[in-house]
Amino acid sequence: MSSPTPVLDPAHTETRPTVGFIGLGNMGSGMTRNLQAAGFPLVVTDLRRESASELLAGGARWADTPRDVAASSDLVITMLPTPKHVEAVASGPDGLVAGLPDGGTWIDMSTSVPDVLDGVRAATTGRDLHLLDAPVSGMSVGAANGMLQIFVGGEAEDVERLRPVFEAMGDPERILHVGRHGAGYAVKLMINQLWFSHLVATAEVLSVGVAAGVDLGVLRDALIASPANSTFVSRDVLSILDHGDYDEGFAIALACKDLGLSVDLARSVGMPVELSSLVEQIFRRARASYGDRAGEMAPVRLYEELLGRDLRREVAA
Numbered sequence: 001m002s003s004p005t006p007v008l009d010p011a012h013t014e015t016r017p018t019v020g021f022i023g024l025g026n027m028g029s030g031m032t033r034n035l036q037a038a039g040f041p042l043v044v045t046d047l048r049r050e051s052a053s054e055l056l057a058g059g060a061r062w063a064d065t066p067r068d069v070a071a072s073s074d075l076v077i078t079m080l081p082t083p084k085h086v087e088a089v090a091s092g093p094d095g096l097v098a099g100l101p102d103g104g105t106w107i108d109m110s111t112s113v114p115d116v117l118d119g120v121r122a123a124t125t126g127r128d129l130h131l132l133d134a135p136v137s138g139m140s141v142g143a144a145n146g147m148l149q150i151f152v153g154g155e156a157e158d159v160e161r162l163r164p165v166f167e168a169m170g171d172p173e174r175i176l177h178v179g180r181h182g183a184g185y186a187v188k189l190m191i192n193q194l195w196f197s198h199l200v201a202t203a204e205v206l207s208v209g210v211a212a213g214v215d216l217g218v219l220r221d222a223l224i225a226s227p228a229n230s231t232f233v234s235r236d237v238l239s240i241l242d243h244g245d246y247d248e249g250f251a252i253a254l255a256c257k258d259l260g261l262s263v264d265l266a267r268s269v270g271m272p273v274e275l276s277s278l279v280e281q282i283f284r285r286a287r288a289s290y291g292d293r294a295g296e297m298a299p300v301r302l303y304e305e306l307l308g309r310d311l312r313r314e315v316a317a
Contacts, residue, residue: 016038016039016040016041017040017041017073017074017075017165018040018041018042018043018072018073018074018075019035019040019041019042019043019073019074019075019076019077019165020042020043020044020063020069020070020072020073020075020076020077020096021035021042021043021044021069021076021077021078021079022044022045022046022066022069022076022077022078022079022080022089022096023046023078023079023080023085023089023110024044024046024048024051024052024055025046025051025079025081026140026143026249026250027079027109027136027140027143028046028079028143029051029143030140030142030143030144030145030146031077031079031109031143031148031169032044032055032060033054033055033144034143034146034168034169035165035168035169036055036058036059036060037168038164038168040165040168041059041060041061042055042059042060042061043060043061043062043063043068043069043072043073044056044060044061044062044063044069045062045063045064045065045066045068045069049062065094065099066089066090066094066095066096066099067093067094067095067096067098067099068099069096069099070096070097070098070099070100070104070106071099071100071101072099074105075104075105075106075107075162075165076096076100076104076105076106076107077106077107077108077109077165078090078096078106078107078108078109078110079109079110080110080112081110081254081257082110082112082257083110083112083113083115083116083261085110086108086110086112086116087116087119090106090116090120097120097123097124100127100129102127102128102129103127103128103129103130104129104130105129105130105131105132105158105162106120106129106130106131106132107132107133107134107162107165108131108132108133108134108135109134109135109136109150110135111135111185111188111189111192111257111258111261112133112135112185112261113185113189113261113264113265114133114181114182114185114186117131117133117181117182118181118182121181130154130155130158131154131181132152132153132154132155132158132159132162132181132184133152133153133154133181133182133183133184133185134150134151134152134153134154134166134184135150135151135184135185135187135188136148136149136150136151136169136170136188137149137151137188137191138170139247139249139250140249140250141249142170143169146168146169146170146171147170147171148169148170148171148174149170149171149174149175149176150166150169150170150174150175150176151176151178151183151184151187151188151191152166152175152176152177152178152184153178153179153180153181153182153183153184153185153186153187154177154180154181154184156177159177163175186265189258189261189262189265190262192255192258192259192262193258193259193262193276193279195232195236196255196258196259196279196283197275197276197279198230198231198232198233199232199236199237199297199299199300200279200282200283200299202230202232202233202237202300203299203300203302203303203311204303205219205223206219206220206237206303206311207303207304207306207307207311210307210309210311211307216241216311216312216313217313217314220233220237220241220313237300239297240297240300240311240312241311241312241313242312242313244310244312245295245297246294246295246296246297246298246300246301247295247296247297248293248294248295249295250295250296251292251293251294251295251296252283252286252287252290252291252292252293252294252295252296252298252299253287253292253293254296255283255296256280256283256284256287259276259279259280259283260280262276262280263276263277263280282299282302283299285299285302286298286299286301286302289301289302
């Protein structure tokens with residue numbers, strides 16, 4: 001068995017492993033900036049070279065293909081929109097799997113499903129590759145400030161070996177080893193599913209209460225003081241109630257993708273999910289109404305239209 005790549009003390013940045021990173025979108029751009037600030041040398045690629053300009057100015061190297069990224073790095077991270085994108089980047093003569101040396105490490109931090117990495121494991125038997133799924137929560141704000149929550153599926157020794165890499169991107173207290181390969185994907189999908197369900201339920205409750213004559217701020221305060229409180233009610237919904245911000249940093253097209261993956265996962269394990277399926281359809285109706293680039297909280301607008309007013313609380317000057 002090949003020896004794992006060492007991950008060393010932050011004071012010795014010259015000995016830090018080189019991190020290859022594929023996918024420099026809303027999430028990947030912040031994650032790579034934090035890796036670079038922590039002293040990790042970077043090799044990067046993306047569909048748009050201009051997305052890497054700041055990183056290149058800071059010393060990162062550009063690679064033309066995923067294969068080149070993997071061949072030039074000690075470990076590779078992918079942060080991509082869908083499982084199809086992950087599969088496309090991984091496979092073929094220019095894919096990252098072709099560039100990984102025997103014993104190499106690939107961490108997929110996309111919101112995805114186990115099939116892609118399972119397929120790689122099956123096709124690379126004997127190469128001793130270290131493959132981990134480590135999707136994240138925290139949105140683009142968490143990616144930018146290095147406070148993501150990370151859910152890692154894989155071998156315990158790999159998780160500990162790579163912890164300094166994860167800590168450069170995430171909150172050290174919320175980097176969780178959640179189980180075997182694929183468990184990270186499953187946990188992330190379930191978190192997304194519950195959050196999206198909270199969003200729809202909150203929109204319904206606030207709209208009905210306001211229609212019944214209850215002040216919006218009073219109603220929310222009552223919910224917070226009750227057993228029905230949630231992080232969405234106490235914190236996340238404030239972006240809408242105070243600022244009219246439906247979070248365009250995460251497009252509803254991606255939210256619908258995540259919901260579809262969640263329902264597909266339930267189907268694959270034989271669990272009926274009637275409520276989750278209904279939530280998915282409400283999100284798809286909002287996507288059809290407001291477009292792919294509408295924010296992930298856009299379903300609230302459906303209820304505001306039925307109510308005949310925006311859900312905005314009065315904030316004291």
